[in-house]
Amino acid sequence: MAKSNCENCKMRAKYDAKPKSFAGRFWRWHINWCPGWKGYMKSLSENERRVIKKEYQLK
Secondary structure, three states, X not given: OOOOOHHHOXXXXXXXXXXXXXXXXXXXXXXXXXXXXXXXXHHOOXXXXXXXXXXXXXX
């Protein structure tokens, strides 16, 4: 499987800059089902996952 680009995703950057923008809201919706994002999260350490879950209000 190819390496995920989620860390450098342009849509993620738009969310980080303006979470309430259409692009930001689209990205946040998208990560709920995206297999690439799920793989990216699994590739992170437990501490990194915890930080991202808190930052993006994930379960």
